[in-house]
Amino acid sequence: MDVVLVRWPEEDARLRQLRETGSPRLLLLNGESEPPESADCLEDWIRLPADDRDVRARVARLASRSETQQPAPQVDGDGLLRYRGRWVALSPVESALAITLVDRFGAVVGRDTLARRAWPEGTPTRNALDVHMLRLRRRISPLGVEVRTVRSRGYLMQAAQPRADAQ
Amino acid sequence: MDVVLVRWPEEDARLRQLRETGSPRLLLLNGESEPPESADCLEDWIRLPADDRDVRARVARLASRSETQQPAPQVDGDGLLRYRGRWVALSPVESALAITLVDRFGAVVGRDTLARRAWPEGTPTRNALDVHMLRLRRRISPLGVEVRTVRSRGYLMQAAQPRADAQ
DNA sequence: AAACACCGTTCACCGCGGCGAAACAGTCGC
DNA sequence: GCGACTGTTTCGCCGCGGTGAACGGTGTTT
Numbered sequence: 001m002d003v004v005l006v007r008w009p010e011e012d013a014r015l016r017q018l019r020e021t022g023s024p025r026l027l028l029l030n031g032e033s034e035p036p037e038s039a040d041c042l043e044d045w046i047r048l049p050a051d052d053r054d055v056r057a058r059v060a061r062l063a064s065r066s067e068t069q070q071p072a073p074q075v076d077g078d079g080l081l082r083y084r085g086r087w088v089a090l091s092p093v094e095s096a097l098a099i100t101l102v103d104r105f106g107a108v109v110g111r112d113t114l115a116r117r118a119w120p121e122g123t124p125t126r127n128a129l130d131v132h133m134l135r136l137r138r139r140i141s142p143l144g145v146e147v148r149t150v151r152s153r154g155y156l157m158q159a160a161q162p163r164a165d166a167q
Numbered sequence: 168m169d170v171v172l173v174r175w176p177e178e179d180a181r182l183r184q185l186r187e188t189g190s191p192r193l194l195l196l197n198g199e200s201e202p203p204e205s206a207d208c209l210e211d212w213i214r215l216p217a218d219d220r221d222v223r224a225r226v227a228r229l230a231s232r233s234e235t236q237q238p239a240p241q242v243d244g245d246g247l248l249r250y251r252g253r254w255v256a257l258s259p260v261e262s263a264l265a266i267t268l269v270d271r272f273g274a275v276v277g278r279d280t281l282a283r284r285a286w287p288e289g290t291p292t293r294n295a296l297d298v299h300m301l302r303l304r305r306r307i308s309p310l311g312v313e314v315r316t317v318r319s320r321g322y323l324m325q326a327a328q329p330r331a332d333a334q
Numbered sequence: 335a336a337a338c339a340c341c342g343t344t345c346a347c348c349g350c351g352g353c354g355a356a357a358c359a360g361t362c363g364c
Numbered sequence: 365g366c367g368a369c370t371g372t373t374t375c376g377c378c379g380c381g382g383t384g385a386a387c388g389g390t391g392t393t394t
Contacts, residue, residue, distance in 0.1 A: 034224075037224075037227070041208040053201065053202070060204070061204070061206055065206050091368080108247065125372060127371090127373080130352095131355085131370085131372090133354090134355065150246065151378095151380080152380090153245050153246055258379075261380095291381085292382070294341095294343085298381090298383090300342095
């Protein structure tokens with residue numbers, strides 16, 4: 001959803017309307033105006049005159065918040081996994097697995113579900129899924145996407161997170 | 168909860184710590200630094216030099232948010248305990264315990280209740296519950312969630328508090 | 335006050351099974 | 365024939381659940 005820029009306090013009526021509809025909005029404070037008191041996470045403000053970088057940063061932050069979900073990758077018909085403007089080519093088996101994981105991005109997908117999607121006729125070996133998951137992991141890691149294992153439950157695809165052991 | 172002022176980028180280590188614990192924080196940007204990209208509603212920033220009114224307004228807004236936002240963790244169907252955008256995987260026994268505790272988040276749950284949920288057939292050993300509670304504690308601590316003991320009453324799950332000795 | 339039972343924490347250990355990873359081999363297309 | 369894709373085997377780590385034991389704090393009994 002687009003972030004709306006509102007001059008304040010001039011456009012107070014417009015602000016009320018945006019608050020009603022829950023649109024993300026950035027108030028541009030003129031001169032000596034007092035900052036508004038709203039605690040709404042989708043409302044922010046900045047005092048003019050302001051650095052253009054700062055305005056863009058606040059707009060970006062509001063936009064990011066308004067998207068409750070982080071954007072999911074896409075797998076197109078040619079087996080390309082696209083994410084944040086970059087892409088990698090996947091093999092047929094990896095495509096089937098990636099499509100299933102992207103479909104439930106951020107949630108766990110069971111091993112049996114993945115196996116059925118990749119091999120409708122029947123899984124070749126128990127270990128085959130592990131091996132292909134390993135290969136998929138390595139292929140998509142340059143894009144900043146990772147597949148996490150949830151033991152005895154399945155796998156979960158998500159945006160790569162910085163390792164927490166760096167303290 | 169008090170809002171913490173952080174010089175940035177100088178006090179980056181401190182910022183990471185505050186993000187871990189979910190403390191509301193206001194970053195004071197020095198000179199030409201780029202604004203940080205966090206979309207966290209409990210984080211805000213302002214570029215120095217700044218009007219004192221503006222700093223106070225942003226601090227007040229963060230404080231107001233931290234009071235109204237006391238979300239409970241969630242345990243999804245796949246044994247993942249989610250809290251403030253992060254998650255950890257729980258084992259089956261830990262899931263049963265966590266679900267019971269989350270269900271009464273912030274209140275005491277009796278040991279017998281927990282034991283019945285985890286082992287409907289009967290508790291294996293006297294201290295089995297203790298051991299699994301210890302493991303649950305360690306697993307969820309990175310998320311900023313803790314389980315406190317209320318002697319002869321049971322256990323209580325809550326958001327982790329830095330210095331809980333003053334009780 | 336000392337002795338004691340009770341409760342809770344933490345550790346070490348074991349058996350089991352899920353999963354990771356490497357190495358190897360077979361197949362297919364260019 | 366070369367490289368990409370796939371399947372298989374093998375090895376081994378480590379998470380999980382259960383158990384026993386040591387330790388410490390607390391309240392009760394003698």
